[in-house]
Amino acid sequence: MTTAFTTVRPTAKRQAVAGRTTVRLAALLLVVATIAVACGNSDIPEPLDGVAADIYGGDCVALDGREVTIYSGRSENLMDPVLSAFQCETGIEAKVRYDSATNLALTLAEEGDRTEADVFLSNSPGPIGFLEQRGLLGELDADVLALVAIQNRSDEGSWVGFSGRKRVAVYNVDSVSADELPESVFELTDAKWRDRVAIPGTNGSFLDWFTVFRAQEGDDVATQWLNDMVANGAKYYPNNRSIVDAAGRGEIDLGLVNHYYNFQEAAAIGEDHRALNHDLSGDDIGSLLIITAATLVETTPHPAEAHELIRYLLSEPVQRYYTEETFEYPLAAGVQSAEILPPLNASGTATIDFDSLGGGLEVTLDIVEASGIANQ
Amino acid sequence: MTAATAPSSLVGGRNRAPRRTRAPWVLRAVGVVLAAAFAFPGIYVVWRNISTDADPIGLLRSSRTLDPLGRTMQLAVLVSLASAAIGTTLAWLTTRTDVPLRRLWRTVLPIPLVFPTFIGAAAFIRTLNPGGLANDVLNNLGIDRTFELRGLFGAWLVLTLFTYPYVYLPVVARLQRLAGSLEESARVLGDSPGQTFRRIVLPQISSAILAGTLLVFLYTISDFGAVQLMRYDTLTRAINTNYLARPSVAFALSLLLLLLAIAVVVGERAVVGRIPGDATARSTRLVEYRLGAWRWPAGIVVLAVALLAVGAPLIAMLDWAIDGVTRASRDGRPLTVDADTIVEAARHTLESSVLAALASVAAVLPIALLVGRYRSRSGSFSHAIVIGSFALPGILIALALRFWTLRSGFAGDLFYDSKALLIFAYVVRFGSLAMGITLVAVQSVPDRFHDVGATLGAGRLRRFRTIDLPLMAPGLLAAVGLVLLSTMKELPISLLIAPIGYQTLATRIFLSFEESFVAEAGLMAVVLVAMSGVLSWFLVLRRAEHR
Numbered sequence: 001m002t003t004a005f006t007t008v009r010p011t012a013k014r015q016a017v018a019g020r021t022t023v024r025l026a027a028l029l030l031v032v033a034t035i036a037v038a039c040g041n042s043d044i045p046e047p048l049d050g051v052a053a054d055i056y057g058g059d060c061v062a063l064d065g066r067e068v069t070i071y072s073g074r075s076e077n078l079m080d081p082v083l084s085a086f087q088c089e090t091g092i093e094a095k096v097r098y099d100s101a102t103n104l105a106l107t108l109a110e111e112g113d114r115t116e117a118d119v120f121l122s123n124s125p126g127p128i129g130f131l132e133q134r135g136l137l138g139e140l141d142a143d144v145l146a147l148v149a150i151q152n153r154s155d156e157g158s159w160v161g162f163s164g165r166k167r168v169a170v171y172n173v174d175s176v177s178a179d180e181l182p183e184s185v186f187e188l189t190d191a192k193w194r195d196r197v198a199i200p201g202t203n204g205s206f207l208d209w210f211t212v213f214r215a216q217e218g219d220d221v222a223t224q225w226l227n228d229m230v231a232n233g234a235k236y237y238p239n240n241r242s243i244v245d246a247a248g249r250g251e252i253d254l255g256l257v258n259h260y261y262n263f264q265e266a267a268a269i270g271e272d273h274r275a276l277n278h279d280l281s282g283d284d285i286g287s288l289l290i291i292t293a294a295t296l297v298e299t300t301p302h303p304a305e306a307h308e309l310i311r312y313l314l315s316e317p318v319q320r321y322y323t324e325e326t327f328e329y330p331l332a333a334g335v336q337s338a339e340i341l342p343p344l345n346a347s348g349t350a351t352i353d354f355d356s357l358g359g360g361l362e363v364t365l366d367i368v369e370a371s372g373i374a375n376q
Numbered sequence: 377m378t379a380a381t382a383p384s385s386l387v388g389g390r391n392r393a394p395r396r397t398r399a400p401w402v403l404r405a406v407g408v409v410l411a412a413a414f415a416f417p418g419i420y421v422v423w424r425n426i427s428t429d430a431d432p433i434g435l436l437r438s439s440r441t442l443d444p445l446g447r448t449m450q451l452a453v454l455v456s457l458a459s460a461a462i463g464t465t466l467a468w469l470t471t472r473t474d475v476p477l478r479r480l481w482r483t484v485l486p487i488p489l490v491f492p493t494f495i496g497a498a499a500f501i502r503t504l505n506p507g508g509l510a511n512d513v514l515n516n517l518g519i520d521r522t523f524e525l526r527g528l529f530g531a532w533l534v535l536t537l538f539t540y541p542y543v544y545l546p547v548v549a550r551l552q553r554l555a556g557s558l559e560e561s562a563r564v565l566g567d568s569p570g571q572t573f574r575r576i577v578l579p580q581i582s583s584a585i586l587a588g589t590l591l592v593f594l595y596t597i598s599d600f601g602a603v604q605l606m607r608y609d610t611l612t613r614a615i616n617t618n619y620l621a622r623p624s625v626a627f628a629l630s631l632l633l634l635l636l637a638i639a640v641v642v643g644e645r646a647v648v649g650r651i652p653g654d655a656t657a658r659s660t661r662l663v664e665y666r667l668g669a670w671r672w673p674a675g676i677v678v679l680a681v682a683l684l685a686v687g688a689p690l691i692a693m694l695d696w697a698i699d700g701v702t703r704a705s706r707d708g709r710p711l712t713v714d715a716d717t718i719v720e721a722a723r724h725t726l727e728s729s730v731l732a733a734l735a736s737v738a739a740v741l742p743i744a745l746l747v748g749r750y751r752s753r754s755g756s757f758s759h760a761i762v763i764g765s766f767a768l769p770g771i772l773i774a775l776a777l778r779f780w781t782l783r784s785g786f787a788g789d790l791f792y793d794s795k796a797l798l799i800f801a802y803v804v805r806f807g808s809l810a811m812g813i814t815l816v817a818v819q820s821v822p823d824r825f826h827d828v829g830a831t832l833g834a835g836r837l838r839r840f841r842t843i844d845l846p847l848m849a850p851g852l853l854a855a856v857g858l859v860l861l862s863t864m865k866e867l868p869i870s871l872l873i874a875p876i877g878y879q880t881l882a883t884r885i886f887l888s889f890e891e892s893f894v895a896e897a898g899l900m901a902v903v904l905v906a907m908s909g910v911l912s913w914f915l916v917l918r919r920a921e922h923r
Contacts, residue, residue, distance in 0.1 A: 050710065069876065075887040076879070077712040077896065098879075098887050099871040102620055103771060107872055110775050114782045116793070116876070130620045202617040238604035238613075241892050242498070249507025251524065264892035267709045269699055274507075325709070361621035369440055374617075375609040 048088050051325055055085035055317045067093040068305040071108065071117040073101025073127060074292060078326050086312045092305050101127040102204060108297065109134055118300040119309055123292045124205045126361055128159050131295070138296035141307055147314040147332045152291055161291035162313045163322045164329035165258040166344070167209055168277040169286065170244050175253045181278045185256065185286035188229060195233035198246060198255035201373035203239045205258055205290055210368065211360040213285050219367070226371045236376040241265075247275040254278075256286065259341070263327035279342045289329065289344065399750035400836070406742045411758035413739075414804055417768050418761065420776035421630050428624035432631045441614070441629065448610040449636075451531055451603070452596040458536040459592040462681060463543025464585055468573070469674055471551045473665045476675040481682060482548075483913045488685045489541045489861035490908035492882055493601030495889050495901055497534050499689035500525060501605060502696075509691055530606035535596050537685035542595065542858065543588030546813040549854035550584035551577075553820055553847070556663040569665055583648050583819070587812030590644045594637055594767040594808070612769060630772055637767030641760045686905075693901040700895020713884065713896045718903055725880040726907065728795070728870075729863035732802035733810075736859040737852055739803050740811045741818075748818035759811060766808035770868035777801050777873055793875045801869045806862050810855035817851025818844070857915045861908055881907075 048056060072079050076098050083094040097104070097117070105127035108115055120137075122128050131137050137158040145153045145160055152161035169182065175196075182188055188197050200206045214222040235252060237243045243255035244262050248269070262277045280286035294310045296303065312318060314332040323330045323338040330337060337344065368374070399407075425432060435441040466485055470478045491499075503509045504525050525533065554577065562572045600612040611629055618626035667674050700711055740762060746755025765773075777800075781792055791797040821844050829839040845852075870883045881904045889897035 051712075075891040075893070076884065077888055077891055077893045080712070095876045097872070097876050098883070099868075100890065103774075103868065103872065106619055106623075106771070106775060107778055110778045111782055126620055202613065204620075207617075207621070236607055236609075238607070239890075241890065242501075242605060244892065245498070245502070246505075249502075249505065249511075251506045261892045265894065268696070268703070268893065268895045270703070272699075365617060365621040369614075369617075374613060375443070376607075 048084055050081070051321065052081040052084040052088075054325075055081060055321050056089045058089065060088035061091040063087070063093050064091040066091065066302070066305050067095060068118050068302050068309050069095045069116050070097070070119045070121060070309070071104040071297075072096050072098050073104050073120070073122045073124075078322075079121070081325075082313065082318050082321065085317070086309060090308060090312070092308060094309065105130050108136055112136070113299045115297060115299065117297045118302045118306040120295045120297055121292070122295070123165075124290060125208045125293065126204050128293055128295060129361065132156075132158050136298050138298045138300060138303070140296055140310065144307055144310055144314070147311070149331070152331050159293040159295045160310065160314070161293050161331050162310075163292045163319075163326075164289045164331055164344075165205070165260045165292065166279075166329065166342070167286055167288045167290065168257065168259040168262075168279055168342075169254050170247045170257050170262050170275050170277055171254040172247045172250045172252070173274050173276055175250055183281040184284040185280065186225065186284075188234075188254075188256075189225065189232050191232070193232060193254070195235070196253035197229065197232070198235045198237045198243045198252040199229060199373060200239050200243055200255075200257065201236045201368055201371075201376075205240065206256070207361060207364050207368065208290060209285075209288055211364045212288060214360070214364065214367075216285060219363070223367050223371075226367060226373065230371050230373050230376060234373065234376060236373050244275060248273040250274060258290065260327055263340070267327075277342065291331070292328070397750055399746055399752050399755070403742055403746060403750075404752065404754060407746045407752070407755055407758050410739055410743055411754075411761050413800075414758070414762045414765055414807060416780055417765055417773045417776040417804065418634055420779055421627060421634055421768070421772060424627040425624075425631050428627055430624040430628035430631070432628035435625065435628050436632070441611075441632070444609055444611045444614045445632070447528070447608065448597050448612070451528065451535070451608065451610060452593045454528075454532050455535045455539060455596045456589050456593045458532065459540040459543050460585055460589040462536065463540040463588060464547050464581070466540070466678060466681060467544050467547035467551055468577075469678055471548050472663065473667050473674065474671060475667065475678060476671065478678075481678050483909060484682050484686055485544055485678075486541045486857060486861060486912045487905060487908050488538050489858070490864050490904060491538060491689055491901075492865040492867060492885060493534075493538060493599055494605065495601075495693070495885055495897060496538060496689050497602040497605040498889070499692035499901075500534050502692035503688045509695060510688075526607050528608055531603045531608040531610075534602045534606060535599060537681075538602065539592040539595050540681075540685070541861075542591040542809070543585060545854045545858055546584040546588045546816060546851070547581055549813060549850040550581045550816060550820070552850045554580055554663075559663040584813070584816045586644060586648055587816055590641065590763065591766065591809060591812060593640060594763070597633060597636065598767045598769050600769065615769065630768065633767055633769075634764065638760060638764040641763045645756065645760070690902070690905060693898045693905070696894045696898025697902050700899055703895065711896055711899070712893060713888070713900065717884070718881075718900055721879050721881045721884045721900065722903060722907060724874075724878055725864050725882065725904070728798060728802065728874075728880060729860050731799050732806065732863040733856045733860035735799055736803045736807045736810045737814060737855050740807050740814050740855075741852075744811065744814040744818045748815050749821075759815070762811045763808045765804065766806075770805055770866065771872075773801060773805050774868045774872040777804075777869075795875060795878070798869070798874045798878070801873045802859075802863050802866065805866065805869055806859045809858040809862055813851050813855040813858065814848075817848035817855075820851065821847045853915060857912070860911060860915070864904060864908060 047053075047060060070083070076096075079096065079098075083096060086092065087094050099107075101122040101124060104120065105122070108117060108120060108131060111117075120131065128137070139157040140160055142157070145157055148161055153159065171181065180192070182193075187193070210222065210226070213225075237246060237255070240257040240261045243252070243257050244265050246252045247255050248265060259277050262275055265275070266273045294313055296306050296310070300306050316333040316335060319330040319333045319335040322328045323335060323341065327338065327341060329341065329344060424430070466481075469475045470481050470485065475481070488496075501508065504523065505511070506524055558576050559572055562576050563569075567575065598612065600616055603610045604613055611633060615626050615629045615633070618629065703709065703711070743755055743758045743762060746752040747759050777797065781797065825843050826839055829843050834842070865882050867882055867886055870880050871886070874880070874883075881900050885897045885900045885904065888894075888900070
């Protein structure tokens, strides 16, 4: 069969390849430079449009030289309209570095008192506990703290919640019938849920939730539950989003996640997405409200601007934006949660003492790693 | 004499008794400075192990470390083997045969480098897993199939498809520089094409294959995005979950990862040292094989890899993007990105990746010269540092840079939040990618050419410009391509070290995707892939036409 091959001689000679390489690289640089110039920044202030205009519809004031630097663990998609409106309305320039809350917390710890950040926003409590333990958070003014209910702020004044995400069970509508939906996470250790449930075992918000679980039910009960889940064939997924995606495709039947992701996924994909959120019973640990919070960086040289920003996050238009546009629970200014969100009952907004989360996470991780969930 | 020993005696050069010409002092000094620059993340990890009282040795006694470590090793070995085989096969087919559409393939095949693994793996899942797009198609055809990509197999498949270009690109570059005369002689003397490949071609491209495979190995042990979505529990998962709760454990595990990488790099050098010399005269003729009856089957193999590696993720990304673009007609929420945002991000991506690619090749060239030309010991040391650092997760390079710049006073203030610092961080992260190919390129210049040049009175710089550069050009260009495509998808450094507000496509894709803005993420991912296609064409196809 190898006789099918024949050797032929090539035709052209290659010459002066290096010369042409240099020319090509130069051309590439030229293209970059041209684009850079063509797309160069223009400093002409533009009126707000789109969602940002819903938050603030007035005329923009000129930037007055004041600024506030934000490390945001909440993504640009969620924050940009708010910060545009803030900048337009107050004249304070909002500079933002976006990344996961964990990475930003690690960065803040590394930067210490030389950080450029004034405000740190986290979408889950763990990173805040981490920074609080290291004494890197400043104290918020009492009038800002007073804008939210007592359970949604720190006793020491180091953080204030500005939106909430509720724990729910997301399920595939084709593989789970309405009458078999559970009331409690404790039902999921039952044989009828064998190999059907997904847990984001090592994800930040799951670890935070499990820490509260331990605090409320005791380490023995919490550990037993997790071990039973593993024994019952619970599947490990790395995060909420991947579980919601898998439930939408029917790869899993049900998963324990934040309510937020299924709304986003449904908004993005439409009818093809075959998953719905299910509210566990209001007093069950599985329907805990997890808070996204704002904090002041201890060394901030701009405390006034930082407070103004945090106050803005808790204002009526922004709170309304968070529930109407991003499907989260509002925490301030008397704003009611959007109609499509399942109602929060009284105990739903249970106190999360995440002042102690930083230290608690270590034990949580011990239990989670020992359970073997990450290898399921 | 057998054909297997023919190359050394015919092309001479490297495997005569090693020459130990001393490198010019300027070059040695530059090498030391560069090594120090590349060493800083490693020093940071060591320092953090000391400052947090970490106990890496103690962790090695725990099954919680050993089990993920074992899985990391298993995965890395399997991915390396598969990538080496696929990368080499594709390189040979697209440079040396008349496989159909080979110019198209030469542009398409490097593209998987540009998929950020977190969205690439998610796109594979979206296309291939239960309820996914492929499943829909099969269902419509009446086939009920519930294949699930996950675990070791899933991680292996996805990472192999993402990493084979690390082998493919350097081997293509090397194949374009082989002297055709040897292959022709072998054929005339009666060797079959298979024998010719084994005896003549393989020995000469083996250092390129090894250099690429080493990168695959290091990439695999440092990957987090793909393994976590495939739910395969490796050491990087353990590192990531420990950052907040037990930083000392995270740093200790990172140190283990680094030590593993250095051991593998040193091992590779030892193996390469025993490979027969591969310095060859400049090729004036490239041997090309007619595949005859095998032309179409070979074409199907290439097509299958391209469909799986580029097509499968791209289909899901397009699906997300189209859903998003048509959403307005379904009364859905408007997109949170507009054309301006995407263009701005694309410009930042292009600008930073081109600069990083050029700077990376410039930075590793002196080290490659020290190692390849002068066989300098300090050069070998620098080389190991440069390549080993590729195994460090990018977040550690970002944190290390934060740590050092904030403690270095004046210089730190000067560069804090600057683009220069960003490019520097990229070079440290991806210089390793350029290192291996650049070294192979340097070694492909026969010593006797220099002797001749020197005899004729040409100075060092002139010799470098007129002898080395032309001969090394394909290798250097491949190195530029590797770094370019890899920088375009880079995340942790782009997020943490870039000047505030400087967003790239990759960072915007990541931020959108993690909060389930999948339409926005898909749209920008498609733009990223399209851009990489153009750049790949520019770097690869254009030069093919010049032949």
